[in-house]
Amino acid sequence: MSGRVIVITSGKGGVGKTTTNANIGTALAKAGKKVVMIDTDLGLRNLDLLLGLENRIVYTIVDVVEKRCKLKQALVKDKKNPNLCLLAAAQTRDKTAVTEEQLKDICERLQKDFDFILVDCPAGIEQGFQNAVAGASEAIVVTTPEMSAIRDADRIIGLLEAKEEIKSYHLLLNRVRPKLIKSNDMMSVDEVVDILSAELIGIIPEDTGIITSTNKGEPIVNDEKSLAGQAYMNVAKRIMGEEVPFLNLEEDNSFMGKVKSFFSHLVGKEKK
Amino acid sequence: MNDLFTNLYNKVVGFFHKVENEEENSKEIACNRLRVVLMQDRTNLTPELLDKMRSELIDLLSKYLEMDKDALELNLEQDGDQMALALSIPVIRAKDEAEIEAAIKAQEAEKAKEDAEKTSEDDDDDDFETDEGDDENSDEDEDSETDNADDEITEGSQSDNEDNEEDTEASDDSENEDSDNKVEEDSEDETSDNEDKKKAKNKQNKK
Missing domain, CATH: 1.20.5 (Single alpha-helices involved in coiled-coils or other helix-helix interfaces)
Structure with missing residues (x-):
């Protein structure tokens, strides 16, 4: 077995790299794939929190590199899905504790046992980014429809294109707000794709459910009713080669959706 | 209507x-x-160590007061460089003198059995010492702790240079340098760590 190594990166911080990582990883594992996620954000790890695994970490990637434990010992199994593992970052070291070569080596070793290796990249384009990209052959660039995020994504795409090892990269547009797009206050998906001229792999709507799911340490793909969860599930399917149409985010057309929007409108008015 | x-x-x-x-x-x-x-x-405390510390604190304090053990709350508050351990436990009832004495005697007797040499020392000290010595995990975490504080600047700038010059070379070199750095870290770290523990202890004593 030779697994695919996909790095999830963005340039800008706070656009949802780690959330994307947790959700795509969980979705792929739910589909029966063996998945390992590597948090390379040394010193600022958070992937463990989003997965609710923060209390199970004994060894980190730095322990593996410094040979205090075996690679397999450091893999933390997910609570629900035995197909899903996490290799946590050390919280108390900086980006220099692991080198590109070492990360490449870890990815190669994991490729034997896993279908997918998802590498969570730190924000920025410095050594942390270089390390994360080192072992990967594919990339997902996460961005939001905001100027700063798009500009940084463009920079990242430029860097990825210069890397020989990266064979393909895709764009994931996060935190899309259909209402704002409709009122022409937010760049539309097409416009963003046009500007960055990259192939799209997912559109994730802004969803308050993300906040609660993060609070609980449970990725939102586990909530099948959530729109963002469905969108992430579709991304996973596309990664696996399925052709899935993009979700229609325009309007919640179900009866309950209409009732909800009517009442929230009403409550909103009363509060004023 | x-x-x-x-x-x-x-x-x-x-x-x-x-x-x-x-x-x-x-x-x-x-x-x-x-x-x-x-x-x-x-801190450098893993979840297991935290539990251990909790139960030891409860053992210690329940000699003097009857407390709601399940409601014990431990909190570390950071205020600049200072770290303080805040401990909050609802007290159910104050114990009377006889009870307290009995509890202390019972513990002293136990300790005398365990280790004849250590009986002269303070109870608190013993508790914390076992905490420090016991666990291997804590050592590992300790190496890594320092980067947060003093080391970051120097290490960061060093390694930037390393990266520029040595990127193309074999990784062996950089690994060696890593381990060199680590030795320094270790020693520095132990001291800073002890300081932290002392602070925690002081705070504890005040309470």
């Missing part, structure tokens, strides 16, 4: 409050998880 409407409105608002309450629940979960995680980040 108006009443009917307000009634309906209240029901609707009530429904939304329910939804909000659910979110508050997840907020509670988030706060609790964060507390634990931050405690781990600020």
